[in-house]
Amino acid sequence: MADPAPPRRPTGRDVARLAGVSQATVSLVFSGPEAGHRVSGATRERVREAARTLGYRPQAAGRQLRLGRSGMVMLAVPNLLGPFFGRVHSGVHEEAGRRGLAVVVSSGWDSATLADAAVAGRFDGLLICSPDDSQLGDLPTATPAVLLDADPARNPGRPTVELDVAGGMADAVRHLAALGHRRIGHLRATLSAHTFRTRQAGFEAAAAGLDVVEVGVRLNEGVPAAREAARSLLARPDRPAAVICDDDVVASGLYQAAADLGLRIPADVSVIGIDNIPVAGLLAPPLTTVDLPGEELGRTGVTALAALLAGEPAAPVPPLPTRLVLRASTRPAD
Structure with missing residues (x-):
């Protein structure tokens, strides 16, 4: 008896049929943030849910050739083991996944590392968290980059997301x-x-x-x-x-x-x-x-970076609010 034929790999047409949209809409959703923003949020989520149900994976290599993009962004943090930066990464990963982007994390970087990442073409853009001022000196001005928890006054022209x-x-x-x-x-x-x-x-x-x-x-x-x-x-x-x-x-x-x-x-x-x-x-x-709110810092940073990649002007972001969490380690003075 002949071996059974391997199951057919789901296609964009299958996703379109299940989601009730055109194949062109499916292509837009999986073509990166600049194209995906042309589709409403509800439709994007319906298409992604259909893709998850079918096990559909877009052809990343073909997309990169068409768009000249890798679909990857780099998150640079001072210390990968720092618990706060884990919260930031969680927010970045969540929002990037929603926008069809993959995230690579770099720790212990310096200005030369950032400059190399910027010019090598491996990443569509950079998210740089809590930098020292000296770490940004070699970064090309044309590189799509968003700064998180950084000083906007010392980095004019760079979109910056701050915490209060x-x-x-x-x-x-x-x-x-x-x-x-x-x-x-x-x-x-x-x-x-x-x-x-x-x-x-x-x-x-x-x-x-x-x-x-x-x-x-x-x-x-x-x-x-x-x-x-x-x-x-x-x-x-x-x-x-x-x-x-x-x-x-x-x-x-x-x-x-x-x-x-x-x-x-x-x-x-x-x-x-x-x-x-x-x-x-x-x-x-x-x-x-x-x-x-590290998670919100990461999500907001990805949103700002996606706007840059789409060629949109960077809208100023007000500092994200903080809050005092009262527990049992304080008491009235004697």
């Missing part, structure tokens, strides 16, 4: 002040990235009139460096009874330092972090922190 980090920091300071704390510690990141400059500016503005004790933290050295810096702050004879940390990893180091010194949170020291990464809710007690 200063507002979140101000909320944290005001919360402690409302609890009666007048002496506040600050474990401050020593990195030069825009996000940490903004946190510092927001802290200084909100803490004006309070008694402040600051200690620098080398964030790129992880929890051990944060624990060391926190010990130096908490071991002071005049230690503050409330501390704001520049991110939740630093706050984790402070929890360890407090345990080393026999201090209880929040009975002896109230603690607030920034980021709202998953570990914040797992600490004992759970950490009060400023939620930075």
